[in-house]
Amino acid sequence: xxxxxxxxxxxxxxxxxxxxxxxxxxxxxxxxxxxxxxxxxxxxxxxxxxxxxxxxxxxxxxxxxxxxxxxxxxxxxxxxxxxxxxxxxxxxxxxxxxxxxxxxxxxxxxxxxxxxxxxxxxxxxxxxxxxxxxxxxxxxxxxxxxxxxxxxxxxxxxxxxxxxxxxxxxxxxxxxxxxxxxxxxxxxxxxxxxxxxxxxxxxxxxxxxxxxxxxxxxxxxx
Amino acid sequence: xxxxxxxxxxxxxxxxxxxxxxxxxxxxxxxxxxxxxxxxxxxxxxxxxxxxxxxxxxxxxxxxxxxxxxxxxxxxxxxxxxxxxxxxxxxxxxxxxxxxxxxxxxxxxxxxxxxxxxxxxxxxxxxxxxxxxxxxxxxxxxxxxxxxxxxxxxxxxxxxxxxxxxxxxxxxxxxxxxxxxxxxxxxxxxxxxxxxxxxxxxxxxxxxxxxxxxxxxxxxxx
DNA sequence: AAACGATTTGACCATTTGCTCAGCTTAGTT
DNA sequence: AACTAAGCTGAGCAAATGGTCAAATCGTTT
Numbered sequence: 045x046x047x048x049x050x051x052x053x054x055x056x057x058x059x060x061x062x063x064x065x066x067x068x069x070x071x072x073x074x075x076x077x078x079x080x081x082x083x084x085x086x087x088x089x090x091x092x093x094x095x096x097x098x099x100x101x102x103x104x105x106x107x108x109x110x111x112x113x114x115x116x117x118x119x120x121x122x123x124x125x126x127x128x129x130x131x132x133x134x135x136x137x138x139x140x141x142x143x144x145x146x147x148x149x150x151x152x153x154x155x156x157x158x159x160x161x162x163x164x165x166x167x168x169x170x171x172x173x174x175x176x177x178x179x180x181x182x183x184x185x186x187x188x189x190x191x192x193x194x195x196x197x198x199x200x201x202x203x204x205x206x207x208x209x210x211x212x213x214x215x216x217x218x219x220x221x222x223x224x225x226x227x228x229x230x231x232x233x234x235x236x237x238x239x240x241x242x243x244x245x246x247x248x249x250x251x252x253x254x255x256x257x258x259x260x261x262x263x264x265x266x
Numbered sequence: 267x268x269x270x271x272x273x274x275x276x277x278x279x280x281x282x283x284x285x286x287x288x289x290x291x292x293x294x295x296x297x298x299x300x301x302x303x304x305x306x307x308x309x310x311x312x313x314x315x316x317x318x319x320x321x322x323x324x325x326x327x328x329x330x331x332x333x334x335x336x337x338x339x340x341x342x343x344x345x346x347x348x349x350x351x352x353x354x355x356x357x358x359x360x361x362x363x364x365x366x367x368x369x370x371x372x373x374x375x376x377x378x379x380x381x382x383x384x385x386x387x388x389x390x391x392x393x394x395x396x397x398x399x400x401x402x403x404x405x406x407x408x409x410x411x412x413x414x415x416x417x418x419x420x421x422x423x424x425x426x427x428x429x430x431x432x433x434x435x436x437x438x439x440x441x442x443x444x445x446x447x448x449x450x451x452x453x454x455x456x457x458x459x460x461x462x463x464x465x466x467x468x469x470x471x472x473x474x475x476x477x478x479x480x481x482x483x484x485x486x487x488x
Numbered sequence: 489a490a491a492c493g494a495t496t497t498g499a500c501c502a503t504t505t506g507c508t509c510a511g512c513t514t515a516g517t518t
Numbered sequence: 519a520a521c522t523a524a525g526c527t528g529a530g531c532a533a534a535t536g537g538t539c540a541a542a543t544c545g546t547t548t
C-alpha cells in the first residue's frame with residue numbers, strides 16, 4: 045500500500061549499504077557485497093542505483109537525518125543540568141548500541157575528514173555551539189562546576205560513541221556472549237555518572253541515592 | 267649494527283602499510299597503494315613481503331607491541347590513585363595524538379571482532395583484569411569512590427581513543443587549523459579531570475602543582 | 489489476448505586486484 | 519676480471535572490480 049515495491053527495495057538496498065559501508069568504507073565495499081546483502085544480483089542493484097558513490101552519499105544523508113535527533117543537547121533550556129546530561133548520555137548510548145552501523149559509518153566519515161559530510165558540517169557545528177552556550181550558561185549561573193564546555197562535549201561523544209565502535213570489545217570485557225544483549229542500563233548509569241561527577245552534580249532523584257554514599261561528592265578545588 | 271638496507275626497506279613498508287591499513291582496512295587497501303606510499307613498485311613490494319594478509323598481520327603484531335607500553339595502568343602499585351589515573355590518561359592521549367594511525371588500526375581490528383588479534387586478546391584481557399584489580403583495591407581501601415572498575419576503564423579508553431579516531435573533528439571543533447598541533451595539555455588536563463572527579467579525587471599533587479597547570483605545549487615531538 | 493512499461497537476467501566491458509616470473513641490473517666477494 | 523647472489527623490472531596471469539546492454543520476463547491495463 046504505502047510503500048511501493050520499488051521503495052521497499054531501495055530501502056533494503058540502503059540498509060545493506062549502510063552495513064557494508066560501515067564495515068569497510070566506500071572503497072573497501074564492493075557493489076557485489078551490497079547486492080548480496082540486499083538479496084539482489086549486481087545488475088539488479090545497478091538498476092536501482094546510479095553509482096556506488098551516489099549510494100554512499102545517500103547513506104550518509106540518511107544517517108545525518110537520524111543523527112540529528114540524538115546528537116544534540118536538548119533545547120529544553122529550563123530543564124536542570126543533571127536531567128539534560130543524563131538524557132543526552134542515555135540517548136547517545138542507546139543509539140550506539142541499537143544502531144552501531146549508523147554510528148560507525150558516521151564516525152568513519154568524520155574520521156576521513158568528512159568530505160562527503162561537508163554540507164552538513166555547519167549544521168553540526170552550529171548545534172555544538174548551541175550546546176556549548178547552554179553549558180556555559182550553567183557555569184555562569186553556578187549550577188555546575190567550571191569546565192571547558194567543548195572538551196566536555198567531546199568527552200561525552202567519545203564515551204558514548206565507544207559502544208558503537210567497540211561493542212565487540214565491550215561485550216568481551218564484560219563477559220557478555222554474542223547473542224546476549226549488553227546491559228545498557230548499567231552502562232548508561234555508570235557513564236552518566238562520569239559526567240555528572242565532573243559537573244559536580246549527583247544523579248537526578250529517582251531511587252534512593254545509595255551510590256553517592258561515600259565522602260559526599262568531593263567538592264574539591266581544581 | 268647499522269640497519270641493513272633490507273631491514274630499512276621492510277620498515278618503510280611496515281610504516282606505509284600501517285597508514286594505509288588504518289585508513290581503509292585490510293580489504294580496502296591495495297598493495298599498489300602500499301607500494302606507492304613506500305616508494306616501491308608493486309613487484310618490488312612483493313619481493314619483500316609474502317602476501318598482503320601476512321603484512322597486515324605483521325602490522326598488527328608491531329602495533330600490539332607498541333600498545334602494551336601504553337595500554338595498561340601502571341604497575342607501580344604504591345603510587346596514589348590520582349597520580350596513576352593522570353599518568354594513564356596522559357600516556358593514552360599522547361599516543362593517540364602522536365600516532366593516530368597506530369591507535370586507529372588497533373581500534374579497527376578490535377571493531378572487526380579482532381580475529382587477527384585473537385592471539386593477543388588474552389594478553390590484553392589479562393592486563394585489563396589486572397587494572398580492574400588495582401582499581402578495586404582502591405575502592406576497598408576507601409581511596410576512591412565506589413564505581414564499576416570495568417566500565418571506568420572502558421570510559422577512559424573511549425575518551426582517550428577519541429583523539430586518535432576523531433582528531434580531524436576535534437581540530438575542527440576546537441578551531442585548530444590543519445598544520446597546527448592540538449593543545450594536548452589542555453585536552454589531557456580536562457579529560458583527566460573527568461576521571462578524577464568520577465573517582466572523587468582532585469588533581470595531584472602539591473609538590474609540583476604547576477606541572478599540571480601551565481606547562482603549555484612544549485612536549486617533545488617526533 | 490495484445491500491448492505496455494516496469495523489472496530481471498546473462499553475457500560482457502575495461503580496469504584493477506593480488507601475485508608471479510623470467511630475465512635484467514647491481515653490489516659484493518674471490 | 520670473473521662469479522655470485524641479492525635486488526629490481528616489464529610483462530602478464532586469473533580473478534574481481536564498477537558498470538552496461540540487449541534480450542527476456544513480469545504485471546497491468548486495455
